[in-house]
Amino acid sequence: MTSDDTAGVIEVWNQHFPYAPVTIDRFRKVILEDSNFPPDGHLVAVRKGRIVGFVSAICRDGVPGADGKGRQDHADRGYIRDIFAD
DSSP states (O other): OOGGGHHHHHHHHHHHOTTSOOOHHHHIIIIITOTTSOGGGEEEEEETTEEEEEEEEEEOSSSSOTTSOOOGGGTTOEEEEEEEEO
16 A cells, blocks of 8 residues: 555545545544554555555564553454455
8 A cells, every 4th residue: 555545545445334434634543653553564455446445454573562552462463453345
């Protein structure tokens, strides 16, 4: 995912989640700026030049995490936080 993909992801997100819409500002704050979800875990699916899916995932490397709030049972575990596909 690149910064150029943000508007396309939000457009498709809002189509899939009409009761939980997101704005660009909220998406950036909650998804892109969360230090526990590094940028290489944000992936987009593209079909014929159009964004049709998105996933935000992480696999913790160790316990604390970037925010220092991880628990022992979080060590080396993966999480998919957000996912959708058209």
